[in-house]
Amino acid sequence: MSPGLAAAAVTVARVAAAGATGADETRRLAPDVVKSLVEAGFARHFVPTGYGGTAGAFGELAGALATVGEECAAASWSASIAASLGRMAGFLPAEGCAEVWQEGPDALIVGSLAPLGRAAPAPGGWRLSGSWPSISVVDFSDWALVRAAVPAPGGGRPALRCFVIPRSSYRIEDTWFNVGMRGTGSNTLVAEDVLVPERRTFADTDLFAGRPLPSTAPCHAVPLSAVNGLFFAAPVLGAARGALAHWSAYATEKIRTAPAATGGPGLSRTHYAGALARSAGEIDAASLLLERAAEVADRGAEVTSLEAARNTRDASLAMELLVAGVNRIFGAAGTGGHAVTGPLQRFWRDVNAASSHVGLQFEPAAHAYAAQLAQRPA
Structure with missing residues (x-):
């Protein structure tokens, strides 16, 4: 870094x-x-x-x-x-990039790749409508990037495109009342018959394959599957480390003062030592998986399909390790550690809520990885 x-x-x-x-x-x-x-x-x-x-x-x-x-x-x-x-x-x-960043590179862009919109051709561009829930930090956005279905040339199955629209073109509905990751303000974005010029749209296949039009930078030439999970898992790695740091002082005191073994109520020092070591190890293992995924992603266009699938696998596997580690910490924290006035319960809620994200599910990641392995020459 x-x-x-x-x-x-x-x-x-x-x-x-x-x-x-x-x-x-x-x-x-x-x-x-x-x-x-x-x-x-x-x-x-x-x-x-x-x-x-x-x-x-x-x-x-x-x-x-x-x-x-x-x-x-x-x-x-x-x-x-x-x-x-x-x-x-x-x-x-290039014309669209110039418009989005005409006032500088710090424009706050939010969005969703859920294909929940629809767009129809119009003179000079497209007419876009749709509703996209769970758009994090949308209340502070300058622009939004959303995905919508468009008619296929000559009929047939609709294609999908990405559209970038300014804050003046959409409204926000206050719908975010989740138990975890509450502070993200992930409300619903609604666009109604918005005219989007051609310069502010592109085929989603370019994004998934890593084929940017104006840029040659490695960060744009990498397939989306190689990096998408990393974006979601890295914040959770931090949260897990935060939970571990908060709990460690309590755990080490218990290891020092608790009995070596108990024949009745109460937990032994072995219990606390085991929980501390195992959770810390799981968080470290997740960190190493994500570190390798980032190193692979930074190779840009050189990333192979198998490596991209492995990155997706590793991000979802890291997420499982982080959830396991934080849940063990929370379970061993005792009633005092569960107080709503302390940060541990927030870390616990946030980690578990983040783990439900569609981009961090292990089963589809596993199937994609296995499919790539099956394509390798014998």
């Missing part, structure tokens, strides 16, 4: 820590937290250099996200969304 992003992440973490409880209560980040993560460079991290961005590395981003996540998973998740959607917008034609 570059010194600049590393230092910026520490600052964002400090600001986010101060606002974490409030974000959980109000179901959205405080404006100063969003301002901090944008000023730190998360939104511009993958923006092409021709528009003032960094066109940065995945390893840099993953480390920075984990740092922020140790204090507030919602802030880290939001920072990840800002970086991820900034990267996706880089697949626009």
Whole structure:
């Protein structure tokens, strides 16, 4: 991780820590937290250099996200969304990129790849309508990137395209009332008959394959499957580390004072030592999996289909390890550790809520990985 992003992440973490409880209560980040993560460079991290961005590395981003996540998973998740959607917008034609970043590379872009919209050809572009739920940090957005079905030429099965629309073109419905990741403010975005010029749309196949139009940077030339899970798992790695750090002082005190064995109520020091060592090991193992995934992603167009599938597998497997580690920590924390006034219950809720994301499910990742292996020459 570059010194600049590393230092910026520490600052964002400090600001986010101060606002974490409030974000959980109000179901959205405080404006100063969003301002901090944008000023730190998360939104511009993958923006092409021709528009003032960094066109940065995945390893840099993953480390920075984990740092922020140790204090507030919602802030880290939001920072990840800002970086991820900034990267996706880089697949626009050059004229579209110039429009999106005409005021600088720190435009906050949010969005969803769920194909929940529909668009019809119109003079100069498309008419777009749709409703996309669970759009993180949407209340602070400048632009949104969404995916919609379009008529196939000559009939047949509809194709899918990505559309980038300005804040003035959509409204937000307050629908985010989840038990975990509450501070992400993941409300619903609604667009109604929005005219989108051709310069602000592109085929989703380019994004999935890693075929950007104006950019040659490695961060844009990598297939989406090689990086998508990394965006979602890195904030959770930070949250798991935060949970472990919070619980470790309690655990080490129990290891020092608890009896070596018990014949009745109560837990032995062996129980606490086992929980501490196993959870710490699972979190370390997840970190190593994500570190390799980032190293692979940073090779850009050189990433093979098998490596991309392995990255998806590793991100989902890392997620399972993180959930197991945090759940064990929470179970061993005792009633005092479950207090709503403490951060452990928030880390626990956030990690488990994040694990339900469609991009982090192990079974489809396993099938994709097995399919790639089956294509290898005997």
